Amino acid sequence: MTGDHPETPAPAVGDGSGQRCGLVAIVGKPNVGKSTLLNALVGQKISITSRKAQTTRHRITGIRTTGTSQFVFVDTPGFQTRHGTALNRSLNKTVLGAVGDVDVVLFVVEAGKFTLGDAKVLSLLKPGIPALLVANKLDQVGRRGDIAPWLRDMQERHAFAEFVPMSARNDKDVERLFAIVGKYLPEQPWWYGEDELTDRSEKFLAGETVREKLFRLTGEELPYTSTVVVDKFEEEPSPQHGRFVRIAATIVVERDGHKAIIIGDKGERLKRIGTEARQELEKLLGAKVFIELWVKVRSGWADDEARVRSFGYE
Numbered sequence: 335m336t337g338d339h340p341e342t343p344a345p346a347v348g349d350g351s352g353q354r355c356g357l358v359a360i361v362g363k364p365n366v367g368k369s370t371l372l373n374a375l376v377g378q379k380i381s382i383t384s385r386k387a388q389t390t391r392h393r394i395t396g397i398r399t400t401g402t403s404q405f406v407f408v409d410t411p412g413f414q415t416r417h418g419t420a421l422n423r424s425l426n427k428t429v430l431g432a433v434g435d436v437d438v439v440l441f442v443v444e445a446g447k448f449t450l451g452d453a454k455v456l457s458l459l460k461p462g463i464p465a466l467l468v469a470n471k472l473d474q475v476g477r478r479g480d481i482a483p484w485l486r487d488m489q490e491r492h493a494f495a496e497f498v499p500m501s502a503r504n505d506k507d508v509e510r511l512f513a514i515v516g517k518y519l520p521e522q523p524w525w526y527g528e529d530e531l532t533d534r535s536e537k538f539l540a541g542e543t544v545r546e547k548l549f550r551l552t553g554e555e556l557p558y559t560s561t562v563v564v565d566k567f568e569e570e571p572s573p574q575h576g577r578f579v580r581i582a583a584t585i586v587v588e589r590d591g592h593k594a595i596i597i598g599d600k601g602e603r604l605k606r607i608g609t610e611a612r613q614e615l616e617k618l619l620g621a622k623v624f625i626e627l628w629v630k631v632r633s634g635w636a637d638d639e640a641r642v643r644s645f646g647y648e
């Protein structure tokens with residue numbers, strides 16, 4: 335895996351005859367199911383899904399190649415409106431970047447609903463780039479017919495290229511979405527190899543995995559401003575295990591109280607975060623993993639532009 339950015343593609347694979355390839359942005363306000371959809375589309379868990387809003391901070395690229403088409407997915411953080419910190423300004427920049435330079439946009443909303451948050455994201459879509467309305471969580475709608483007036487209303491709000499009522503949890507719906515999105519990819523040679531799933535490094539995946547466990551095991555007690563920095567990701571030769579990876583990561587929080595929440599009673603919670611992250615990473619990396627976690631208090635970092643940049647959220 336490399337750190338290449340999709341806009342600066344690696345040398346083309348194949349001769350390009352009949353191949354399609356393009357960037358697909360998945361946008362929508364927090365909690366509508368963007369990460370769930372991306373995972374379903376890419377077929378392997380590479381982004382984070384969580385009940386907690388705000389967990390998708392990074393611009394994550396998933397890649398899926400089927401038949402002659404290569405879909406390069408861009409998942410974006412939820413569009414932030416309530417807080418004006420440096421962190422949120424940086425998140426907003428990421429969303430803006432994503433909607434402008436892609437071949438097709440999947441605008442995800444909850445079927446039958448449209449709030450101010452949805453309207454704000456919708457207002458970022460650029461004319462000229464085809465946008466598909468993905469009406470997700472259809473399973474929560476009583477009868478399909480119930481959303482007909484809502485669909486008509488959505489039609490008036492934006493010139494959507496297609497309407498796709500679906501559930502990201504339903505495999506058939508996901509396959510149908512693929513067929514629809516494929517039509518919007520330009521004919522050009524693939525950018526990545528057929529089996530590549532993400533252009534994020536393994537070190538990045540390690541940080542994301544720790545972060546997911548952190549949020550899952552602390553629930554709503556922990557503000558989203560806490561973050562994970564991977565200090566060490568080293569591969570060591572191991573005759574017993576084939577592959578052995580040593581990881582050290584620091585969880586950065588804003589307050590002593592948050593540190594206490596993460597560490598838990600006699601260190602139980604931190605230990606569990608480490609154990610669950612290790613088990614998942616062993617599967618993901620196909621390696622024996624040793625993981626060491628630290629918790630540091632760094633007050634006010636979410637308001638400090640330079641520090642936000644140094645943590646890689648630009």
Ligand SMILES: Nc1nc2c(ncn2[C@@H]2O[C@H](COP(=O)(O)OP(=O)(O)OP(=O)(O)O)[C@@H](O)[C@H]2O)c(=O)[nH]1
Pocket residue numbers: 362363364365366367368369370371382383384385386387388389390410411412470471472473474500501502503504
């Ligand atoms: N019932 C139902 N729930 C869904 C569906 N898709 C996603 N969800 C749930 O909705 C919640 C939010 O999903 P995410 O994929 O994390 O949402 P997101 O839009 O990426 O959220 P942010 O990371 O906050 O931007 C999770 O609890 C999902 O399991 C669906 O089709 N039906």
